[in-house]
Structures are given as structure tokens and as C-alpha cells.
Amino acid sequence: xxxxxxxxxxxxxxxxxxxxxxxxxxxxxxxxxxxxxxxxxxxxxxxxxxxxxxxxxxxxxxxxxxxxxxxxxxxxxxxxxxxxxxxxxxxxxxx
Numbered sequence: 001x002x003x004x005x006x007x008x009x010x011x012x013x014x015x016x017x018x019x020x021x022x023x024x025x026x027x028x029x030x031x032x033x034x035x036x037x038x039x040x041x042x043x044x045x046x047x048x049x050x051x052x053x054x055x056x057x058x059x060x061x062x063x064x065x066x067x068x069x070x071x072x073x074x075x076x077x078x079x080x081x082x083x084x085x086x087x088x089x090x091x092x093x094x095x
Contacts, residue, residue, distance in 0.1 A: 016078025016079055016080055016081070017047070017078065017079050017080075017081055018076065018077075018078060018090070018093075019045060019046060019047040019048070019076075019077050019078070019079050020045075020046045020047075020074050020075065020076060020077065021043040021044065021045045021046065021055070021074070021075045021077045021087070021089070022043065022044040022046065022052075022072065022073070022074055022075075023041060023042075023043060023068075023069055023070060023071055023072065023073045023074075023075060024041075024042040024043060024044055024054070024071060025041065025042040025071060026039055026040070026041045026042075026069040026070075026071075027039060027040040027041070030058060033060050035063060036060050036061060036062050036063055037060075037061055037063070037066070038058050038059070038060055038061075039058065039059055039061050039066075039069060040056070040057070040058045041056070041057060041058070041059055041069065042054065042055075042056050043055045043056075043057070043075070043077075043087075045077065045079070045087065046074075047079060055087060057087065059089055061089075061091075062091055065091050065094060068094060075089050075090075075094060076089070076090040076093035076094055077089050077090060078090050
């Protein structure tokens, strides 16, 4: 996961709109950041007033949240107002 990708995801946490994302699929971890795995996921983003849209990305998943990456599960996300392609899972709201 590169620096530019991290900066883009940070935008979503700073100026983000709350939304939900349904897990379509989750792959095997491709790396680690500290002790948290980096997992490729396929999501269906559900945002008020817009049609659902598919998103593929790799996310850093806190180890204690790995059980949430089941097909069909809903995750709280934040989507950047200034860059709608920037998305971050809001793990604090996931509990």
C-alpha cells in the first residue's frame, strides 16, 4: 500500500460522508502494517441518494475486526466529499 493511496484514504476520514459498504468478497492478506493485515476486498458502496457502486481496494484491517470481512456483511465507511473515489472503513463505528 503506497503513500499516495494512504493520503487518498485519509481524505475520506477528514472530509468524509458516512455511508455503508456491503462486503462482496475478501481475499487473502497481501501484507501487514504493524500487526494488522492488508486485505484486498470487493465492496458494494451504498450511499443515500445514489445507486450502489462496486469498489475494489485493499484495506488495513485491525486484527480484532477480521471477522467482519464476511460476504454480505455491512461495514460503515466514509467517502471523501472532494474525491468520491477515496473511501475508508470506519472501524470505530463498526463495533
